Structures are given as C-alpha cells and as structure tokens.
Amino acid sequence: MNTLSTATTTTPAASPAERTRLVQEFAYRMRHHILDMGEVQGQGYVGQALGASEMFAVVYADQLNFRAEDPDWTSRDRFLLSTGHYAIGHYAALAEAGIVPVAELETYGSDDSRLPMSGMATYTPGMEISGGSLGHGLGVAVGTALGLRHQGSGSRVINFMSDGELDEGSTWEAAMGAHHHGLDNLTVLVDINALQADGKTDTVLRTEPVADKWAASGWFTQRVDGNDAAALVTAFDHAADPGQRQGRPVVILCDTRIGRGVPMLETREKAHFMRIEEHEWQLCREELTAGSEGQNR
Amino acid sequence: MTTTPTTKRLKTSAMIASIAEEGQKTTPAPFGHALARAAEQNPAIVGLTADLGKYTDMHVFAQAHPDRFFQMGMAEQLLLGAAAGMAQTGLVPFASTYSVFAARRAYDFLCLDIAEPNLNVNVVGGLPGLTTGYGPSHQATEDMAIFRGMPNLTIVDPCDSVDIEQAVPQLADSEGPTYLRLLRGKVPTVLDEYDYTFELGKAKVLRGGADVVMVSSGLMTMRALAAAQELAKHHVDVAVVHAPTIKPFDAETVLREIDGDRLVLTLENHSVVGGLFETVASAVVRAGLGQRIVPVALPDEFLDAGALPTLHDRYGLSIKAVVAKVLAEL
Numbered sequence A: 001m002n003t004l005s006t007a008t009t010t011t012p013a014a015s016p017a018e019r020t021r022l023v024q025e026f027a028y029r030m031r032h033h034i035l036d037m038g039e040v041q042g043q044g045y046v047g048q049a050l051g052a053s054e055m056f057a058v059v060y061a062d063q064l065n066f067r068a069e070d071p072d073w074t075s076r077d078r079f080l081l082s083t084g085h086y087a088i089g090h091y092a093a094l095a096e097a098g099i100v101p102v103a104e105l106e107t108y109g110s111d112d113s114r115l116p117m118s119g120m121a122t123y124t125p126g127m128e129i130s131g132g133s134l135g136h137g138l139g140v141a142v143g144t145a146l147g148l149r150h151q152g153s154g155s156r157v158i159n160f161m162s163d164g165e166l167d168e169g170s171t172w173e174a175a176m177g178a179h180h181h182g183l184d185n186l187t188v189l190v191d192i193n194a195l196q197a198d199g200k201t202d203t204v205l206r207t208e209p210v211a212d213k214w215a216a217s218g219w220f221t222q223r224v225d226g227n228d229a230a231a232l233v234t235a236f237d238h239a240a241d242p243g244q245r246q247g248r249p250v251v252i253l254c255d256t257r258i259g260r261g262v263p264m265l266e267t268r269e270k271a272h273f274m275r276i277e278e279h280e281w282q283l284c285r286e287e288l289t290a291g292s293e294g295q296n297r
Numbered sequence B: 001m002t003t004t005p006t007t008k009r010l011k012t013s014a015m016i017a018s019i020a021e022e023g024q025k026t027t028p029a030p031f032g033h034a035l036a037r038a039a040e041q042n043p044a045i046v047g048l049t050a051d052l053g054k055y056t057d058m059h060v061f062a063q064a065h066p067d068r069f070f071q072m073g074m075a076e077q078l079l080l081g082a083a084a085g086m087a088q089t090g091l092v093p094f095a096s097t098y099s100v101f102a103a104r105r106a107y108d109f110l111c112l113d114i115a116e117p118n119l120n121v122n123v124v125g126g127l128p129g130l131t132t133g134y135g136p137s138h139q140a141t142e143d144m145a146i147f148r149g150m151p152n153l154t155i156v157d158p159c160d161s162v163d164i165e166q167a168v169p170q171l172a173d174s175e176g177p178t179y180l181r182l183l184r185g186k187v188p189t190v191l192d193e194y195d196y197t198f199e200l201g202k203a204k205v206l207r208g209g210a211d212v213v214m215v216s217s218g219l220m221t222m223r224a225l226a227a228a229q230e231l232a233k234h235h236v237d238v239a240v241v242h243a244p245t246i247k248p249f250d251a252e253t254v255l256r257e258i259d260g261d262r263l264v265l266t267l268e269n270h271s272v273v274g275g276l277f278e279t280v281a282s283a284v285v286r287a288g289l290g291q292r293i294v295p296v297a298l299p300d301e302f303l304d305a306g307a308l309p310t311l312h313d314r315y316g317l318s319i320k321a322v323v324a325k326v327l328a329e330l
C-alpha cells in the first residue's frame, strides 16, 4: 500500500514480523536524528520525541500512502501533527521518509530554517497543519476526513495528538463529530506519556479512564504499548479489518515512555523541557547505539 | 530541495526566551511573589492556571498557598468559566495562561461570564506580543486589540518587575475584571531608577526631553528609555511617557505631553492595529489635535518563528531599530 520511493519500501505481502522490523529500524534512525536536532538547540522536546518514535515510524514506514518527491500529491493520506511541539519527532520521520533532506535537520529551530521549534504547515514540506495551540488537530482532521470522503477520495487521515490535548474541550467536540459523521477514514494516535507542562498528567487533570471515554464516544478503541512496534502494526491491522472497525473512526491509545531508547533519559526526572547537558549528547548517542545492538539487530 | 548552509544562526531557544539584556538587573518571578504577598493581606485571593503554572510564575503562589491554588488542566475555557464561578462566590481569582489562549481560545468565557457581570477576575497572560520565537501559535501580537473591545475590562501592560509588583495588589483591589500582560521568569528591573510608582489608570512622565516624545507601554518602555540614552549621544533630547494602563486610558496626561512641536512616537510590543498607537491616535482625534504620530509596533502580519533578538530587530522593536527610526524621522 506504500508508494514510498525510498529504501524502506514494503511490499503489500510483507509479513507482520518483517513490517515490525522495518518500523523498529525506522524508529532507531529517527532517534539518532532527534538527538542530533536536540543538540542543536541544547534542550527541548527530545524526551517526548524519543518516546513517540515508534508511533511516527509505524505511520511513515508502514501505513501512510505518500510520495516523498511530491508531498502535495492529491491522493496522499494525510498525517496531521496536532501536537506542534512534537515537530522534532515529525522532522526526524520526514527525513527518514525522504521528504526533508537529512542534512537539513541541523537547522532545526534556527533562524530562517524550514524546521521551526513548533510545527507549521507554511514552513515544512509534509506538514499538513500548524500546531502549537493544542487541541486543534482533531477538529481539522474531522473536516479533512469529511472533505475527502465527500469528494470520493479513498485517502485516509491520521491525526497525532498528546495526552495533554485530552484536556481540551475541542478534542471531545471533534471526537463526537467524527462519530456522528461516521468517519471510518479517520485514525487518531494519542501519545500517552503521562506528562504535561506542569507535571504528571494525573496531577494536572485526571483524564482516565481514557479508553472508556473514546469507546463511549463511538470510536473503535485500542490501547497498546506505544513503544512496541509489533503491537502498533497489529493495532493498525485490527483497525483495517471491517469486521472489527464496523464503520467507526479509530483511536489507538499509545502508552509511551519518555526518553525511550536512551536509558539515561528514560530514568531522568520527567520534565516537559528535558535538560541535557552539553557533554551528555554523545553519551546519549552511545547508549542508543548500544541498546540497539543489545536488541540483536 | 535546497539545504541551508551551515553558518551559525541564532536559535529559537525555549518557549519563553528571556527579554532581559545581558547584565541587566532582574527580579525573579515578580508576579508570583507579589500575588503570594497580596494573598497574605486578602484571604479572598485564589490562583488558577491551565497547565502553565511553572510558565507564568503562578507556581510561586501555589507553593506559598497550596490550599488556595487550583490546577484546572490545559482547558482554558474551563479556566475562565471556573474563575467566573469562583468570583460569583466572593473569591478574587487570578487565572493564568498564555495571552494567546486567554484572548483567542477563551474569549467568549471572559466576555460573557466575567466581563458582562463585571466580576473581579484577574486574567494573567504570559508571552504577550512578541516574547517568544515559536511563531503565531504563541505570539499574542493582537491580544490588546482583541481585549480593548471588551467592555468593563481593564488592560495593563507592565514594563518591568517594579510595575508588576505594584500592579498586582491594585488589580486585586480594583472592581471588575483585569488583564495583565505578564513578564515572567527573570524580569528586568528598570523603573526603580526613576521617580515612579505604578498607579492603575495613570500614565507617568519618566523623563523630559525637548526634541522627541515617546509614549510607550510594556517592555517597550524599557526600550524607549534605553533608546533615549542612546539618542542623547546624537544630541537628540527624548521624553518618555509610560502608559501601562491601556484601558481605561489616561488620555489627559498623554495629550498634554504630545501637544506641541516635538516628534511623537508610540512604542508597543503589539500589532500596529488596535493597541497603544490606535489608543493614542483616537484620543488625539477626539481632542481635535492635528498631531502626527509615528508608530513603533509589530506589523499587521503573522510573524516569523526564530530567535527573539532576530525577530525584534526584524520587526523594529529592538533599541537599535528604535534609534534608527527616530534619526530617520528627525
């Protein structure tokens, strides 16, 4: 289903195990890009992006129908990054997908870069919307899915959002709208990293039981370990099965670990802005590389 | 597809870039400390935030008065709706978020639940105007324009830590709703060098000058004062009138200063549409004065992302840009 013209192209017949491997490798390379970009700024949303790497990877390496050389191709699937500050993760995925040159990543967050700190459609090829004000993506995704369906397009819409965005009323207005309009061309990924700006999500606003809320709003709801590539591939396969999906919009709730892949960051005190000292970046890279070797790839 | 050359460029840095100049005297979290102090005098004061306590200095209040702090989650409509409800019960809420979210997301709730019944709710907006390089989602370039149209709402655009510390108790004591354009973190301390006290609703002449009059608010007063010193080296004598209360506006003081032959500028950290410039301009027209006014303000555009110093230069808010503008006008 993927018309990706890069080395990561999968064939429709690829086995789940093979697809999982490609997602894992894509995520691993993304993580290196994320550390490199983080080092440019010296701080930022590195922890979130490392945590969400498999979520981006399953989208770009396994699910999304796009043309790297023509990001505005009309028949593309739409991937909306609602959580603008996760742009660092999205840029890593866009680079791996061949939409943005890898060499350009080092301009991240610098003056006159096409890769601003907060993701914006006007700056970056492959960015569908401008995030930053949280809780916007899902509403726009509902309209995109409606518009595509209305015009007979078979393209799908995937909206990426954070657990903090579950606080916003606009998210739930859109969730009800998607159900009301029977948008089975819409999929939502929620990164549940259990963190927000002021602290842990359950101390900021208790949103649980999250799965019950989506299910009650009429969505086909699954909750998985968002760092488990196999589980993500399986969740998308379940969602693609009309018998399970039953014409409903799909949400995949992804429990993720901040700093995933870099043990010294996984265990660091969780903070919206993770502090990483200048001398630590290389250590982070080494830990990332060592971990991947340990996984025997 | 072009790749950008690898010359060293300035970086956007964190969500909240510091507005302090290198080596400038600063005061940490003046709003949070002032609110905590005011709350010791006034037991009705409570603090609320929408997942931005740490980023609006509300965390200082929360630590001092944990039982009077309410975390509302990242739900700005709830923040202001609930603040209205608390005020209905006799409390005096200070509710903090970023200016963009107060002005854009929660406007309806501030307008109808708070301003129409004229409740004493004090909205505290971080990142006013151009104080972050994050792009339009975080740059509240039109917050005053949005809010000036709201009846009953008092709007305060403080210059520095002195203004903020002195304003907080006055906002708590004043009837009706207020909006404070917050400066947070290490906030410059400037006005202690002048014979100045903040009075809600009053503009103050900070320094006299024979050639030019600058009418300014917010952090641009700091820049006006610095530009005035710079211009003295060019033998240009500049007066600075600080007008931190944008609404209700002290037209009397400002008109008295600008009526004459001196070159008049307004300086604001806000769009040229709907802020200080137009406030002064409408006062001038009402009084039947024919005074020309040169605005120093942000353009009527969505602004770029980037490093704050770069953007302040690009859009004319830096000291350098102000000095150049005055010299070009004279």
Ligand SMILES: Cc1ncc(C[n+]2csc(CCOP(=O)(O)OP(=O)(O)O)c2C)c(N)n1
Pocket: A048, A083, A085, A132, A133, A134, A135, A162, A163, A164, A165, A193, A195, A196, A197, A198, A271, A272, B050, B051, B052, B074, B101, B105
């Ligand atoms: C509407 C809106 N309100 C507030 C903010 C400020 N803000 C930026 S990130 C953030 C935390 C939101 O939670 P989440 O996205 O889960 O944060 P993370 O996991 O990245 O820590 C907040 C409150 C915002 N960007 N948009």
Ligand SMILES: [Mg+2]
Pocket: A162, A163, A164, A191, A192, A193, A194, A195, A196
């Ligand atoms: Mg989160």
